[in-house]
Amino acid sequence: MKTALSIAGSDSCGGAGIQADVKTMTMNGVYAMSAVTALTAQNTTGVRAVLETPPEFLREQLDAVFEDIFPDAVKIGMLPSAELVRTIAERLRYYQAKNIVVDPVMAATSGSALMGSGTAEVLANELFPIAALVTPNIPEAAVLSGVTIREEGDMLCAAKRIGDAFGCAVLLKGGHSSGAADDLLYADGGFRWFRGERIENPNTHGTGCTLSSAVASNLAKGFTLDEAVQRAKSYLSCALAAMLDLGKGAGPIEHAFALNGCFADKK
Numbered sequence: 467m468k469t470a471l472s473i474a475g476s477d478s479c480g481g482a483g484i485q486a487d488v489k490t491m492t493m494n495g496v497y498a499m500s501a502v503t504a505l506t507a508q509n510t511t512g513v514r515a516v517l518e519t520p521p522e523f524l525r526e527q528l529d530a531v532f533e534d535i536f537p538d539a540v541k542i543g544m545l546p547s548a549e550l551v552r553t554i555a556e557r558l559r560y561y562q563a564k565n566i567v568v569d570p571v572m573a574a575t576s577g578s579a580l581m582g583s584g585t586a587e588v589l590a591n592e593l594f595p596i597a598a599l600v601t602p603n604i605p606e607a608a609v610l611s612g613v614t615i616r617e618e619g620d621m622l623c624a625a626k627r628i629g630d631a632f633g634c635a636v637l638l639k640g641g642h643s644s645g646a647a648d649d650l651l652y653a654d655g656g657f658r659w660f661r662g663e664r665i666e667n668p669n670t671h672g673t674g675c676t677l678s679s680a681v682a683s684n685l686a687k688g689f690t691l692d693e694a695v696q697r698a699k700s701y702l703s704c705a706l707a708a709m710l711d712l713g714k715g716a717g718p719i720e721h722a723f724a725l726n727g728c729f730a731d732k733k
């Protein structure tokens with residue numbers, strides 16, 4: 467069985483972070499592992515508290531995983547501090563980790579900040595160059611590129627700037643746009659749109675985590691980058707379209723929509 471590692475924060479309400487990644491990887495047919503960067507006390511309405519993992523303990527988790535079950539892909543999510551970024555970059559280079567997907571998480575869907583100031587620059591410098599794919603949303607791409615993003619032309623410009631500056635492929639997600647949910651891939655000097663209808667569902671907590679870990683899962687299985695993005699987008703759209711409705715804020719999506727076997731049967 468192919469394997470994938472999520473290096474991310476824990477989301478106590480289960481819709482984003484490590485919990486979303488493990489569910490997504492499992493549903494996409496790979497064996498999921500985790501290295502926790504932070505504990506968050508959060509729910510669908512906001513983040514109440516964050517406890518950062520000490521860098522030496524994150525390193526212990528990474529060594530424990532890589533020395534035993536070498537992951538076929540790595541997804542990186544919430545990184546609250548520059549020190550944690552440097553720890554991960556050093557370990558991933560040491561192990562020559564492959565199929566690295568970096569989701570540059572800056573804030574939760576609820577708006578709460580998840581990254582310390584100054585960390586974005588270190589993240590970009592240290593981790594983007596070793597990534598197979600970087601997946602910013604529109605506000606994150608604006609910070610990383612310095613481009614104000616209002617329309618498709620701005621998305622092209624921002625994705626190219628980030629990709630060219632750090633030598634990585636970029637998937638600029640369109641979830642925060644006012645129109646359709648169209649994502650833009652910039653890879654090997656070329657652009658490709660992954661078009662998606664906007665699904666009328668206010669419950670979008672963890673969509674970014676889900677998309678990036680689905681891409682990582684599909685890279686682990688050997689799909690090309692284009693195929694992995696297309697498959698990930700289809701999985702995400704189905705999980706959103708299942709219309710799960712939990713919590714008082716922007717709720718989580720239905721990661722297990724495809725389970726019809728006896729263990730998932732309703733009473």
Ligand SMILES: Nc1ncnc2c1ncn2[C@@H]1O[C@H](COP(=O)(O)OP(=O)(O)OP(=O)(O)O)[C@@H](O)[C@H]1O
Nearest residue numbers: 575603639640641642647664665670672673674675
């Ligand atoms: N209402 C929607 N209908 C269809 N697709 C959506 C919708 N909202 C987001 N998406 C898709 O979800 C994926 C994640 O995009 P988004 O821009 O929401 O990421 P994000 O802000 O990082 O997510 P989050 O912070 O909520 O985890 C993209 O493929 C985007 O097109």
Ligand SMILES: Cc1ncc(CO)c(N)n1
Nearest residue numbers: 475476477482483544574
């Ligand atoms: C732990 C964690 N990672 C990422 C996100 C972004 O959705 C979140 N809300 N929580």
